[in-house]
Structure formats: structure tokens, C-alpha cells
Amino acid sequence: SQKIEQNSEALNIQEGKTATLTCNYTNYSPAYLQWYRQDPGRGPVFLLLIRENEKEKRKERLKVTFDTTLKQSLFHITASQPADSATYLCALGGSWGKLQFGAGTQVVVTP
Amino acid sequence: EAGVAQSPRYKIIEKRQSVAFWCNPISGHATLYWYQQILGQGPKLLIQFQNNGVVDDSQLPKDRFSAERLKGVDSTLKIQPAKLEDSAVYLCASSPKAGGSTGELFFGEGSRLTVL
Numbered sequence: 672s673q674k675i676e677q678n679s680e681a682l683n684i685q686e687g688k689t690a691t692l693t694c695n696y697t698n699y700s701p702a703y704l705q706w707y708r709q710d711p712g713r714g715p716v717f718l719l720l721i722r723e724n725e726k727e728k729r730k731e732r733l734k735v736t737f738d739t740t741l742k743q744s745l746f747h748i749t750a751s752q753p754a755d756s757a758t759y760l761c762a763l764g765g766s767w768g769k770l771q772f773g774a775g776t777q778v779v780v781t782p
Numbered sequence: 783e784a785g786v787a788q789s790p791r792y793k794i795i796e797k798r799q800s801v802a803f804w805c806n807p808i809s810g811h812a813t814l815y816w817y818q819q820i821l822g823q824g825p826k827l828l829i830q831f832q833n834n835g836v837v838d839d840s841q842l843p844k845d846r847f848s849a850e851r852l853k854g855v856d857s858t859l860k861i862q863p864a865k866l867e868d869s870a871v872y873l874c875a876s877s878p879k880a881g882g883s884t885g886e887l888f889f890g891e892g893s894r895l896t897v898l
Contacts, residue, residue, distance in 0.1 A: 675824070705886065712891070712892075712894075713891055713892070714875070714889030714891050714892050715825065715873075715887075715889050716889070717886035717887065717888070720886065760824055760825075762824075768830075768837070768838060769830060770827070770887065772824030772825045773824050774822065774824045775824055
């Protein structure tokens, strides 16, 4: 069956360190992958998109990698800040037309 | 630029009652989505509109859920009759691009439904 797996355990990290989140998938062949941020009681906000032919994308302190052989995307937040505390969702897109979201991983950055 | 507007933000109803949610997408966005997000899960697509036509409603429980997008702008999502398992946040999103493209989605704040 098709699965998108993100760490269900919260990631607790100290301010200034790099947070690394994982998105693994099975039985999908995504053409692209998106990452969203969701704060409590709010809708998701788009952060980054990476296509299947791209290895890495960066945006300010964010970096995303996409390994179609490992069927995995890594999402990095460098020099993390308490304001980065939120839940981060990965979403897969492809020929099937609609985005499929993972359950998300909560990140807690402590000063 | 105004974002995606949704109302009401919160709704509590008894099971078997009906409820309706309203969404106003970003001006000019052709594609509109309704997602259901159950606590602890990722958003699940219920229905996707391209202008005022339905592109995908494969995961919409059509025996109780209905949605329409009149004149290709605003949309309403209705649940009748509601069940306990419908307790969730209903997220509306819009995109300027056609369904199936790589475009980002712009989400509203969501409507939180509690069914007692």
C-alpha cells in the first residue's frame, strides 16, 4: 500500500542547532515534493518545492534534499530559532494529480 | 493580497445535524480544494474544483458530504447528517494553477468541527 512516513515523535532541538526532518515514502513515484509549515490552529504554509530531477533546494535557512532511489526527502533548518517551532508537513505530487500529505513532524526549538 | 477566507472558524454540533462551511479563495485562483485534517494526521483531499467544475471528488463521502463552487469563486462544503468521525478541521486551499501542476497551495485558517 502507499505510505508517506514522517517521524511522529516531536523533534526537540536547542536554538542554533540544525533540525533535520525525514519524509519517507513507499509505492509512490512522485514528480515533486513540497514542504509546508503548520502552526497550531492555522492552515499549512508552503515553504519549498523540489522536483524529482533536483537533488537539493535551498531557501534562506532551509534546505531540502530529494533522493528518489532511497525514496526519501530530508528537510533541514539550520541555525534554528524558537520561532521555527511548528509542525512540518511533506506532500508528494505526481501524475495522479493531487498532493498527498504526510502526518507531519513537530519541531520544538528551545532557547 | 488577501488570503483564503473561511468561516466559521469553529462549529460544535450534535451528531445527525447538518453544517456548512464557506470558503472565499484568493482572487483569480482557478483551483479550489477542500481538505479534511483529523487531529494528528495530514490533510486529506476531499474535493478539487477547477473553476466551477469538479476535478477530483474520489475521497468525498458523497452520502453525507456535498460541495459546490458557484460562478467559479466561493465554495461551500456541507455535511448532512454529521457523524462523530467527521470531527476535524476543514481546510480550504486555492492555487492559481491547474490541478496536477506543481503549484503551491494557499490554505485558509480552517474550520474546526466538533461533533458530539
